[in-house]
């Protein structure tokens with residue numbers, strides 16, 4: 208009898224899949240489902256970016272590229288860091304990957320030993336801990352409180368560091384909380400991690416989608432911090448599967464070997480398309496979309512307050528609000544399913560993102576327009592009162 212590798216058992220399926228499947232089913236049956244569960248807004252890649260991808264196909268630029276990415280794309284990313292964030296990042300330190308997912312997998316292989324442990328916030332992006340499991344390591348999640356912006360308490364961080372701990376993974380803006388870290392926080396965290404001799408990753412996949420606080424990169428704090436990014440969110444290119452990782456100089460050779468072996472290269476068509484993304488017209492369009500998201504954020508936050516579900520600290524970035532629903536239910540997953548069944552509003556249960564208190568939370572993604580968000584809020588109000 209053939210069996211699956213044991214590590215597969217340790218990987219929890221996403222609870223949101225049950226919600227999404229049911230939502231699809233209801234929609235197919237003609238119901239008007241409002242989708243606030245998915246991690247991608249209702250924007251597509253900017254049209255000129257699409258055209259650049261089509262041109263790459265027509266011109267036959269469809270083969271493998273260098274394992275670390277097209278030199279001109281690494282150059283464009285480097286220039287973007289300089290222009291927008293005033294940080295010098297040598298193109299050689301940038302490795303283009305199949306999405307931030309590819310970057311996180313690469314980083315797990317690069318920095319986590321078998322049996323080692325990486326600290327990260329609870330709640331956080333669920334795939335992080337699964338990527339670590341793939342390489343025989345694991346995540347230790349540190350409880351984060353809403354009243355502290357869902358940030359790891361840095362005063363106690365060192366006390367969590369054990370012999371097997373090798374690093375700290377953070378994200379800013381974060382999924383599912385929308386929290387944006389302050390630069391001082393990153394400086395302090397890096398200080399502690401350095402004292403412990405560990406590595407630090409900051410996942411900046413929602414970079415640029417900041418509504419309050421400073422939009423900066425952790426690369427401005429140190430060249431030795433690993434930074435992950437992607438074209439998925441700011442550039443709305445989720446399906447193009449393109450991201451990157453910035454590594455310290457001493458890690459370039461190791462990261463290159465892994466990129467060669469894990470992926471051969473990131474998708475060439477997506478890379479040619481992404482080259483177009485850093486032009487001023489596309490950046491202006493992305494800024495316009497950020498403003499659209501800012502309006503949606505306010506609509507949702509005001510609406511939640513009216514529903515009696517106020518947010519302890521308003522999320523400063525990304526396109527998520529992580530909401531404590533414990534005043535109305537003891538089981539957020541069941542609540543999500545019942546809401547979908549009765550009012551056709553799809554949300555993501557907190558259990559996908561964390562352990563402690565996750566059953567109290569749901570994540571709203573403000574991925575549809577204000578009118579739809581208001582409609583969703585009306586339906587939720589009716590559901591709560593029923």
Ligand SMILES: Cc1ncc(COP(=O)(O)O)c(C=O)c1O
Pocket residue numbers: 246305306307308309332378381382410412436437438439445449450
């Ligand atoms: C925090 C975070 N990191 C990484 C990813 C993976 O993104 P992608 O592989 O599409 O670049 C996501 C996707 O939602 C995310 O929220």
